[in-house]
Amino acid sequence: MHFAPLPYLDPGSGSFLIQLLIAALLGLGVAVRASWSRIKGWFGIKPKAADDEDDEPEDK
Amino acid sequence: MTNPKTNSGQLSASFRDPSGFLFSRDGILYRQVNHKYEQEYGRLMESGLYDKLVKAGLLIPHIEADQPGAESAAAYKIIQPERVPFISYPYEWSFGQLKDAALATLSIQRRALKAGMSLKDASAYNIQFVRGKATLIDTLSFEVYKEGQPWVAYRQFCQHFLAPLALMALRDVRLNQLLRVYIDGVPLDLASELLPSRTRLNFGLLTHIHLHASAQKRYSGADVKSRTGTMNKQAMTGLLESLDSTVRKLNWNPGGTEWGNYYDITNYSDAAFEHKKQLVGEWAGRVKPALVWDLGANNGVFSRVAGEAGGYVVSSDVDPTAVEQNYRQMKGEKTENLLPLLLDLTNPSPSIGWANLERDAFHGRGPANMVLALALVHHLAISNNVPLPQLADFLAKWGKWLVIEFVPKSDSQVQKLLVSREDIFPTYTREGFESAFKQQFTIHEAVNVHESERVLYLMESS
Numbered sequence: 358m359h360f361a362p363l364p365y366l367d368p369g370s371g372s373f374l375i376q377l378l379i380a381a382l383l384g385l386g387v388a389v390r391a392s393w394s395r396i397k398g399w400f401g402i403k404p405k406a407a408d409d410e411d412d413e414p415e416d417k
Numbered sequence: 418m419t420n421p422k423t424n425s426g427q428l429s430a431s432f433r434d435p436s437g438f439l440f441s442r443d444g445i446l447y448r449q450v451n452h453k454y455e456q457e458y459g460r461l462m463e464s465g466l467y468d469k470l471v472k473a474g475l476l477i478p479h480i481e482a483d484q485p486g487a488e489s490a491a492a493y494k495i496i497q498p499e500r501v502p503f504i505s506y507p508y509e510w511s512f513g514q515l516k517d518a519a520l521a522t523l524s525i526q527r528r529a530l531k532a533g534m535s536l537k538d539a540s541a542y543n544i545q546f547v548r549g550k551a552t553l554i555d556t557l558s559f560e561v562y563k564e565g566q567p568w569v570a571y572r573q574f575c576q577h578f579l580a581p582l583a584l585m586a587l588r589d590v591r592l593n594q595l596l597r598v599y600i601d602g603v604p605l606d607l608a609s610e611l612l613p614s615r616t617r618l619n620f621g622l623l624t625h626i627h628l629h630a631s632a633q634k635r636y637s638g639a640d641v642k643s644r645t646g647t648m649n650k651q652a653m654t655g656l657l658e659s660l661d662s663t664v665r666k667l668n669w670n671p672g673g674t675e676w677g678n679y680y681d682i683t684n685y686s687d688a689a690f691e692h693k694k695q696l697v698g699e700w701a702g703r704v705k706p707a708l709v710w711d712l713g714a715n716n717g718v719f720s721r722v723a724g725e726a727g728g729y730v731v732s733s734d735v736d737p738t739a740v741e742q743n744y745r746q747m748k749g750e751k752t753e754n755l756l757p758l759l760l761d762l763t764n765p766s767p768s769i770g771w772a773n774l775e776r777d778a779f780h781g782r783g784p785a786n787m788v789l790a791l792a793l794v795h796h797l798a799i800s801n802n803v804p805l806p807q808l809a810d811f812l813a814k815w816g817k818w819l820v821i822e823f824v825p826k827s828d829s830q831v832q833k834l835l836v837s838r839e840d841i842f843p844t845y846t847r848e849g850f851e852s853a854f855k856q857q858f859t860i861h862e863a864v865n866v867h868e869s870e871r872v873l874y875l876m877e878s879s
Binding site: 366368369370371372373374375376377379380381382383384385386387388391 | 433537538567568569570571572573575624625628629631632633634635636637638639640641647648649651652653654655656658659
């Protein structure tokens with residue numbers, strides 16, 4: 358059994374691998390969105406809301 | 418709280434995490450932070466993350482206490498977290514409560530990432546309702562985030578939150594009871610099997626539950642240690658956004674089930690209802706209970722009346738619809754001293770987990786100072802065949818003061834319960850009720866409720 362620096366909870370091998378796969382895909386989406394808003398920025402279109410967690414609205 | 422302890426005072430629910438543990442000393446709850454966790458604790462406090470989370474009501478506040486540790490060799494610091502008024506568990510929450518706990522966990526994780534930290538667990542048991550808000554109570558849940566590292570709590574988040582929420586929203590709201598059996602959350606293969614097949618068309622559920630379950634089966638035991646360091650921050654952001662939107666899209670609306678419109682179909686008049694409210698308010702004002710358990714609270718009308726005396730009210734009912742309505746109203750009105758909970762009195766939450774000591778039984782989290790049992794006796798005594806002396810014995814163990822309503826056999830609600838069965842309850846009379854309860858209680862008040870045949874009592878256990 359290995360402990361440090363592995364987490365104290367077993368993340369599970371399958372969970373670990375599927376997470377890498379899903380996250381890679383979703384990360385692409387985030388990257389595309391970021392580039393898109395940069396392109397829009399060149400044309401003077403500002404993003405809708407500040408992406409700051411501290412200003413996150415209360416959940417309804 | 419009477420959570421069982423080990424010899425050093427360490428609470429039995431707090432043994433898994435090597436970063437530290439909870440212990441109680443002279444009735445005060447402390448958390449020992451071990452040397453092993455020094456760096457992480459420092460980052461949490463100094464990065465501003467602690468302050469931000471506490472300000473947002475997402476993390477329990479604590480003070481650093483000048484106390485020796487319970488296992489002093491390992492102790493780095495002792496902190497004293499704010500006391501949670503009543504510990505509750507995910508199988509006692511309504512859909513909305515579990516959903517808010519899930520969203521709070523994701524919100525904490527996003528904020529943590531900004532401060533260079535990450536949640537190392539995403540257990541629903543780490544969330545409690547404090548001042549009406551889902552709040553993380555485990556201050557030691559954070560680790561230092563290293564870019565490239567995946568979210569170690571991903572599996573736990575899916576099992577503790579996403580799977581039960583999806584099952585409740587898309588299959589049956591009662592499936593939250595699976596959490597009572599599976600203490601580490603609903604196994605994903607089971608969730609995948611139980612969910613309707615159309616959920617495979619939902620990208621979030623397809624990936625986080627169905628494909629996730631298949632991957633668990635396929636790669637069980639595979640060596641993945643060499644893969645650490647392959648998930649960048651953008652990918653982590655994408656993952657969290659996806660979990661968040663999948664959770665947000667899951668909805669369950671309380672429909673017309675058994676008690677949903679109870680107060681519209683009751684047989685008593687406005688005057689009777691107002692009189693009951695007045696008596697409950699008056700007696701709660703007199704006793705000033707710190708902790709009230711309203712049993713069979715429906716949507717919490719009388720819990721709110723009792724809460725006006727300033728105590729904390731646990732407002733429980735067996736019906737998920739009533740609990741959900743109660744929770745939504747509580748949120749809307751920002752009530753801070755009320756906790757709606759799902760509880761079946763004929764089979765209350767038992768103590769579960771390792772050595773049956775991890776999660777307390779409902780009664781182990783008491784006793785209350787005052788118990789409300791309004792329009793309840795007939796359900797327990799007649800529908801569930803509980804003899805009145807046993808009922809009195811049970812209620813005397815749950816609280817010192819008791820406000821209880823006797824609903825006589827002539828009442829149309831009781832007649833309904835007897836319509837399809839033999840009346841085997843010869844002692845179910847006002848006299849029989851009083852003589853059974855006098856064995857356990859002193860009756861201080863007995864008032865006939867206006868325009869009804871019901872009697873409201875204020876009793877004190879003797």
